[in-house]
Amino acid sequence: MTVRLEPWGEDDLPLLQALLGDPVMMEHLGGPEAPEKIVERHHRYLGFPACFKITLDGVGAGWVGYWEHDWQGELVYEMGWSVLPGFQGRGIAAEGTRLALEAARAGDGPRTVHAFPTPDNGPSNAICRKLGFTLLGEVEFEFPKGHFGTSNDWVYDLTATTGG
Numbered sequence: 001m002t003v004r005l006e007p008w009g010e011d012d013l014p015l016l017q018a019l020l021g022d023p024v025m026m027e028h029l030g031g032p033e034a035p036e037k038i039v040e041r042h043h044r045y046l047g048f049p050a051c052f053k054i055t056l057d058g059v060g061a062g063w064v065g066y067w068e069h070d071w072q073g074e075l076v077y078e079m080g081w082s083v084l085p086g087f088q089g090r091g092i093a094a095e096g097t098r099l100a101l102e103a104a105r106a107g108d109g110p111r112t113v114h115a116f117p118t119p120d121n122g123p124s125n126a127i128c129r130k131l132g133f134t135l136l137g138e139v140e141f142e143f144p145k146g147h148f149g150t151s152n153d154w155v156y157d158l159t160a161t162t163g164g
């Protein structure tokens, strides 16, 4: 079983539709995204260097990405991830996220990565814990735009020599 990250591609719209258009998948993320928003997002991801398709043995299984975010007065990376139901529970999201942390570490952007899963998102919080993020506590977080709710604030230090 080989998990890899590939740049987001022209043919990856159906993958994004399956990830973001499914009410079960979006339970902790404010509900499914509207079809036209998913198309817009797909085009944004195409031009975005740190947005990856997670593949399992070459097959698209999910998405992981990071982007700059102004958080409490500091420029940090925010990281997010998502794996199709048929591929869940096999460590694919954790491995994809570990690879994304490596990519961020190799770059020259912010040295701090935050992730903001809701407290009831068991698998996502487990991934943060497993990869060596530190839980700072609960915060009010805006997602999707205009909607504020409680999230956990996890932080990962890219200058640390170990982790993940």
Ligand SMILES: CC(C)(COP(=O)(O)OP(=O)(O)OC[C@H]1O[C@@H](n2cnc3c(N)ncnc32)[C@H](O)[C@@H]1OP(=O)(O)O)[C@@H](O)C(=O)NCCC(=O)NCCS
Residues within 6 Å of the ligand: 025, 026, 028, 029, 080, 081, 082, 083, 084, 087, 088, 089, 090, 091, 092, 093, 094, 095, 115, 116, 117, 118, 121, 122, 123, 124, 126, 127, 130
């Ligand atoms: C979060 C998500 C990406 C996890 O994908 P996945 O490939 O199943 O994740 P992994 O298999 O790598 O790891 C899941 C971990 O969570 C654990 N886990 C699963 N359900 C859990 C629960 N209810 N409570 C606590 N831990 C749980 C698993 O045991 C596993 O840890 P382990 O490897 O130490 O056993 C997937 O559920 C998803 O796409 N959800 C919808 C989108 C989303 O919520 N994204 C995150 C936004 S911050």
